[in-house]
Amino acid sequence: MFPLIDFVGFSTYTDFVIAFMLGIGFGFFLEQGGFGNANKLAGQFYFRDLTVFKVMFTAIVTAMTGLIVFNALGWLDLGLVYLNPTYLWPGLVGGLIMGVGFVVGGYCPGTALVGVTTLKVDAVMSVAGGLIGMFIFAELVPIGWLEAFYGLETEGFSGSLSLWQWLDVKPGVVGFVVMLIALAGFIASEWAERKFNPQGGVA
């Protein structure tokens, strides 16, 4: 039955329309949740406001639970769900750059776009910085060692890889462990917020 795109046979352009509508909905609720505010977003790095951590981890475990349960019940064919190929070392470097940008700018790419919709100057600057960074990266990639690092032959390239394939365990085992990590994270984040931001205001 799922993915609907394969089951119903939507065209590529219908995919785009659905993705666009989902994106609008996602952005709307991010904005309504206060995720267009850099102070709130950056608060997690000081353990004063861990809403971002809690919301994102909740989204992850909700989607994960749905995928694992639906797949086990035969309602979803996980083999038809596209997984981004894993480039381990480029991924780690990219994550580090993105993390530094998040701390400095106060936005991740998605929330920066949310901030732009309410014309926040820092969000506009974050998006502009991201676009300039993409342009510079695209111009630099033809350099031999950089292209090799990000290419198919890079040592960390593993194709489309999921955790349970890598660990050679049932999907449910990964789901169980990730759920426990999430619950422990929620408890720890509540404790951290009480300790570092006892007044409970925006950091």
Added chain:
Amino acid sequence: MTINKVGFILGIVFAVIMLALPVPDNSAGAGVTTLSDDALVSPEQVSDLVIQGDISCLIIDLRSEEAFLEDGLKSALSIPAATLDEATIRRLPTRRLILYADDTEEAARVWAVVQPVHGDVLVMDGGMAAWNSMILNPSAPPEDAPEQAWNTYKERLAVANYYTGKEDAAPVQRERVVRPVLRPRLSGKKNEGC
């Protein structure tokens, strides 16, 4: 009971449910890139396409150029995996691509990158290792095997001779050519088959 406590209990319940769920067929295995059967094509099917001169599919050898020149498939195109970037993929024809390397796993790694960009890509199951054992060096059945098995063997031998050039005889044409299974398309391109 607060919402936090309800959420915590629900989390524990779902965690235990996930742990108890059975293993679905499509997520088993420990390969780095798991291909579904629909994304695989057998060496025999590829051989049929080559013998017929079918140009509705483009066969791509992902190994080094030296390996391709040594024993690459007739009518295949050599594009070593190391040189295959997104720009190259976008320049490829829109017809179905069949990738092969030394083994399935190696080609599957490239499939994971090419498939999302191109949309209609298959991998030759077993790669050159399977090609060599199944097509070029078919094994003879036991002496007491039924006649049908020997006929199949002779057919395969004729195909092997076609590729190795040991005999001039043309390969025995099968009555029914097995076509690669059509993979459900994720893109809106026209759905031509091989």
